[in-house]
Each structure stands twice: as structure tokens, then as C-alpha cells.
Amino acid sequence: MDDHAILREGLLALLALEADLEVVGEADNGAAGIEIIERLQPDVVITDLGMRYRTGIELISGVRRVAPNTRVLVLTVHNGEEYIRAALTAGANGYVLKDSSRLELLQAIRSVAKGHCYLCAPVSARIVSGYLGEGDRKSVAFPQNLTVRERQILTLIALGNSNKRIATDLKLSVKTIEKHRSNFMRKLELHNTAGVTMYAICKGLVSPDRTGLHVSTEAQDRFGADELSAVV
Numbered sequence: 001m002d003d004h005a006i007l008r009e010g011l012l013a014l015l016a017l018e019a020d021l022e023v024v025g026e027a028d029n030g031a032a033g034i035e036i037i038e039r040l041q042p043d044v045v046i047t048d049l050g051m052r053y054r055t056g057i058e059l060i061s062g063v064r065r066v067a068p069n070t071r072v073l074v075l076t077v078h079n080g081e082e083y084i085r086a087a088l089t090a091g092a093n094g095y096v097l098k099d100s101s102r103l104e105l106l107q108a109i110r111s112v113a114k115g116h117c118y119l120c121a122p123v124s125a126r127i128v129s130g131y132l133g134e135g136d137r138k139s140v141a142f143p144q145n146l147t148v149r150e151r152q153i154l155t156l157i158a159l160g161n162s163n164k165r166i167a168t169d170l171k172l173s174v175k176t177i178e179k180h181r182s183n184f185m186r187k188l189e190l191h192n193t194a195g196v197t198m199y200a201i202c203k204g205l206v207s208p209d210r211t212g213l214h215v216s217t218e219a220q221d222r223f224g225a226d227e228l229s230a231v232v
Contacts, residue, residue, distance in 0.1 A: 007098075011046065011075075014102060021109065030059040038066035044113050049076045049083055060090040071112040075105070084123055094118035117199070124197070150184040153177060157193065158200030 008026055015021045024040050027033035030051045037045055045063055049056035060072050073094040074087050084095055094112040096105055100120050111118040146154070156166045163181065167174045190196050 007048075014105070015109075018106065021106075030055060030062070033059055034062045034066060037063055037070060041067050042070055044109055045070055045072045046075050046109070047072065049074060049078050049087065057086050057090050060087060060092050064091045071115075073108055073112050073118070079122060095123050096120045097122055145187050146184055147180075150180050150187075153180045154184050154196060155200065157181065158197045 005028065008028070012023055012026065015023050024042055025036040027036055028051075030047075033045075033047070033051075045059075045067075047056050047059055051059070056074065056076070060074075063070055063072055071093045072091060073096065074092045075096050075098060076083070077098050078084075079097055087095055094108050094117065096108045096118070097120055100108075104120060108118040108120065152170075153166060156169070161169075163174050163177045166172075167177045170177070185191070185196065188199060190199055
């Protein structure tokens with residue numbers, strides 16, 4: 001969804017070149033977009049944040065209501081923390097800026113379709129930082145197959161700590177930390193530190209409230225995807 005026709009046309013032309021991607025609908029405003037999404041139930045919705053009749057944030061919330069299995073990728077010029085936080089809080093699964101490359105946009109689409117959270121490098125650099133928790137922060141539901149120690153180390157890694165630093169803080173050997181790290185990454189199908197950090201953000205383990213850790217999401221997972229349907 002985008003209220004600029006030339007941008008929608010450019011996106012349609014780009015996606016038409018990809019054999020595994022099919023555009024099944026488009027809309028120039030949020031209200032019309034919700035109707036199309038409810039009817040077509042696409043795999044992925046690509047939306048801007050600033051639109052007529054209904055904002056992108058309202059649209060994201062609406063998608064969660066009418067098409068709970070549909071994934072949402074924000075494609076926008078807005079790089080402000082308030083926009084990013086609002087979009088992720090509303091339920092966006094990815095956030096890419098309009099000056100991103102064609103390859104990164106395609107990677108983002110396929111990534112969110114596979115169930116991952118995707119943030120382009122400038123966005124992750126702005127929001128990724130963390131803290132172990134504040135007094136009023138809600139408890140987080142970790143996957144049951146993770147041990148308490150694996151959960152602890154996952155959070156510490158997402159906060160930007162090295163294996164050596166974690167080993168020192170927990171009074172364990174570096175080899176023990178590496179073993180726990182390998183175990184939880186295998187269980188969660190994560191492949192690198194960026195993936196760990198993105199997982200932590202999506203699950204609410206680290207906060208987008210502060211600045212600190214800077215992570216690039218470039219060159220994360222590469223997918224041989226099935227055909228995906230999208231509304232733009």
C-alpha cells in the first residue's frame with residue numbers, strides 16, 4: 001500500500017521479475033487496503049506509513065485483526081524512532097527504508113514471509129540496544145526447549161556482549177558459553193549474531209527504547225522460497 005502511484009508501479013515492475021513472487025492486489029489508501037487484505041489473505045503486505053484515510057500504523061493493526069497469518073513489511077522514508085517503535089508495536093514483521101537496494105527489499109520480503117523479523121541496517125542501527133529488564137517490564141515467554149542458561153546467554157548476546165565478556169560475568173569458561181550459544185542457535189534456527197538480535201527484538205527480549213548496540217542485518221538468510229503472494 002502506497003498513496004503514490006509511481007512508487008506502486010515501480011514496486012509492481014520490480015516484483016514482476018521474481019518468479020516466486022506474485023502481486024495479487026494493490027491499494028492507494030489504508031481503508032481500501034484492509035478490504036483487499038481481508039478478501040485475498042496474502043502472505044505478505046507491503047505498506048508505507050503515511051497514507052490517506054487510514055495510517056500505516058492503523059493498517060498494520062487492521063491486518064492483525066482480519067488476516068492474522070499475513071505478514072507485514074513496512075517500506076517507508078520514515079527513519080524516526082517513534083515511527084519504528086509504533087510500527088513494530090502494532091505488529092509489523094519488517095521495516096525497510098525506501099532508499100534500500102532492490103536486493104535488500106527482496107530479501108526482506110522473503111525473510112518476513114518465512115516468519116523472520118527483518119530490519120534494514122539503518123533501522124537496526126537506530127533501535128537495537130537493550131537492557132536486561134526494568135522493574136515494570138513484562139515477563140517474556142521463551143521457547144520451552146531453551147534452558148534457563150541458554151535464555152540468559154541469548155539475551156546477553158542480543159545486548160551486544162562478547163562470549164568472553166559473558167563468560168567473565170557468569171564465571172564460566174568461554175567454551176561453555178560457545179556451547180550454550182551453539183545449542184540455542186540450533187534450536188531456534190538462527191545463523192548469526194544479527195539473527196539473534198532480531199529474534200530478541202521480535203520477542204521483546206531487548207528494548208527499542210535506547211541507543212547503543214549497532215547491528216547490520218545485511219546478508220542474513222538466503223531463501224529458496226515457495227511462491228509468495230503480496231499486496232502492495
